[in-house]
Amino acid sequence: MNFKKTTVFFIVIFVLVLHSWCETGLVIRKDSYNKSNNEFFQRLSYFQDNGGMKNDIPDNRLVPFITAVVEPQLIEDREPFKLVILLDTSASVKTEKERSIGLFMDILDKTPDNSVKAYATFSNRMRVFKRPESAEPENIKEHLEKIDFKGPTAYFDSIYYALDLFDEGAPLEKKLLVVVSDGIDEVNVGSAQLMSVYSMKDCIDKANKKGVKCLTLALGTERRSEYNLKGIAEGTEAKMITDTKSFSNFLEDMLRDRFTIILDDPFLKDQLYTREVNISVNYKGDTLNILSEIDMKNKDRKFPDDVFSVYKEYRISLEDIIIDSPKIILTAYAYRYGKNTNAPKVEDIKVSVRCQVSPYKVDRGKDPHNIALLLDKSGSMERLWDKYLELISVFNLKVQDNERIHLYSFDSNLKRIPGNKFDVNPFLIRKNVIPKGSTALFDSLFKEVLELYSVKGQKSILLLSDGIDQRYEMDKAPMSKKKLKDVKWALKDSKIPLYAMTFHKEANHFVLKQLSIYSGGKYFYSPTEKSIDEFFSSIRKSVSGYYDITFSFPGFILDETKVMTEILYFKDKEEQDSCSRLYTINP
Structure with missing residues (x-):
């Protein structure tokens, strides 16, 4: 599909500001260039306004373009005319x-x-x-x-x-x-x-x-x-x-002074797609950008209107485009205040050629999502212990391939439960974890936030607890040295959402709600399978899906060449967003 940009062609490559990580839109997260086969690799994600990811863009709506800077040859002469003596x-x-x-x-x-x-x-x-x-x-x-x-x-x-x-x-x-x-x-x-x-x-x-x-x-x-x-x-x-x-x-x-720019088509392997040729001319600080389009398949040419400098002092008129493969020849006239003026100097001319790339390959995937499942195993959990294990069984059935489970239990200390990151086995938990002892809820959560913070990828915490921090069967005093406010700030700073679930009617609902809401998660009282579905639905909205795009340079690189790659996202043939990278390629 031969898409065309609906916006004005970018200013010459040298003044481009490269796309970087941002809040929304199409973003290049990872990229590389393989010199041996002139192949580019780029991993993209699309960040939406609501903080989620757009993971359902069809492959043919992500289209790569390459712009190459070319060294022009400049010929100055007079306007041709017919003379009879x-x-x-x-x-x-x-x-x-x-x-x-x-x-x-x-x-x-x-x-x-x-x-x-x-x-x-x-x-x-x-x-x-x-x-x-x-x-x-x-x-x-x-x-x-x-x-x-x-x-x-x-x-x-x-x-x-x-x-x-x-x-x-x-x-x-x-x-x-x-x-x-x-x-x-x-x-x-x-x-x-x-x-x-x-x-x-x-x-x-x-x-x-x-x-x-x-x-x-x-x-x-x-x-x-x-x-x-x-x-x-x-x-x-x-x-x-x-x-x-x-x-x-x-x-x-x-007669007008005429200047002719001769350039080599950098994309000789492609004779189907349109070339967008941009000529940037500098006249004493005034830059004029002349954009023309050449349909290589049908040999059609699209001429721009005359281009004026900022203060209307200079004007350039593109007169003719000749396609003589591998050469592209463009002829133009220059004016100052409406009168003929000298052609620009070759050092004041920058030329770039842009072309859609085909074929290309799109693979898609999702980044790992780390879920820390924290199970309160203090003595206060014993009465409803079986319900929590049944809930974990439901949770285990709904885990997807990209979700990594970090299973912990805590009483007065936080401990990792050995097991497979892709599977939570309730039988092993029943065998190895016995509910008893005091509850250092805040200390355990604070410690877990610190551990998760260093883990790459996205993170979420699922807390199964009654929300009570206390010395069990003693004076019922708080067990943790950390306070609720310490954990809330740690969750907010790390941007890790916490989802809390409890079956206990006498649970500290205030604490569990505060931890959940303040961190961007949610609190579930008396959870069911529907609650587990809601938990996964919520965390998967923010899962970063990615698109791996691979494409080759459609030409021959004989000298050091500056190129810019662009990935354009189209919807209904209209450009929605784009991202770009600048490379210097050596043969």
Whole structure:
């Protein structure tokens, strides 16, 4: 299942704060990375608001993602555009042949290499350069020098037909026609008769419809037609110029600086899931994060809206994404206060790629729960001893595999009853434990809390007692040195809940209730099998279940790589929670 995050992609890996133990939500409790097979292992638990654990998340709702930091290659250039140079070779400019060719070649030299170019000459008609005469600048110059500048001038017709050259090849947004001419349209030198069929308006309308600017580079001095030269230029939002420096300035205003980021896809083993590519660009303390999505299966690309810095000073526009496996190529433009600005430096660019991981394995289990069963074996328990043993038999039948039983008895001292941690045998208790003697209830409980505190995992205490702390068959004075308040504070500080059960009508109900309620447990008078069920139901609500997730890095690690793993919890295809870890992996 290909899930997608509904929240905004995280800021670049370097500023991430890793998930740690917290009160609620999905938490990584244990994790490791196996270098030999590029495998990650993570043990998770989900803590709920009520203090319990969510142990019923379906396997397919816990989905791993990996984000890898990649080292980008940065290429800076200008915005590509289509250029057509149209050179007047009529008789009216014959005396300026050398200058005309020089201007033509200067324009070529000042044009960015990534532009798409076409060339043509004209006198009474337009002639387009073909290969090999247009292959290299040397070929072009040699071809121009062989042309005999003569004949009438079809200025407007040549411009009109030259505009059709922009329809060929890959479409580009910016288009420029440079006309090197004196602007004269005539049948013969000095004639007032126009050579062209099309008018200035026809040319302007066609150019604007195609989105072409017509820059005119004026030849001649006395006889040139500035009206025609300026008319065509200004009608297409360009200008008439007289030198190639002005051409460079015009390009500077027309073209944006472009930067291209080339990166290697770090997840080559996976060609199904979407890549989320995040580019973090820093401009003098202002960070812009550009998030794009690439569907590797369908080759679809999702472009973000333009990204602005905090104070709207900088803006970056992602123009294109090319997938050329194993390369991903992203092209963008940068602006400052709405105007073109320089590309960022490579050291100010951080790039990360995020991908869902599949296949992966989920195993689940529960942590051990330590139950200390404390049985009062003082003389006051003798009369109802059999009832307590019967209750222990019921308890024994309901113990689950993850529950460890610590069985103790106490009178004036606390003693461990030997036996299996997974089984409480009432017959062994009847054989080895005889109710007699005084009751050091508070001392025994205090001691047991201290012992349990050092035991790993979750803990609970089940106390079977009449709640009376006394010297039996003597002066009935308290036996313990510790007081009720000492035990209550010890239980609270250790966060160990105590559940008390008694059959004695004459029990110290106040003490048993105080111990139970203050510790977060519960008190049961005259308990039954239902009471045992309620006890187990209560402690199992807080049992920490866990999910062991194993998955591999879906690519090849050739250099030291920083990666972040995420486990996302989805419900109804909406992300509910997540947790993450950061690793530095060496090949």
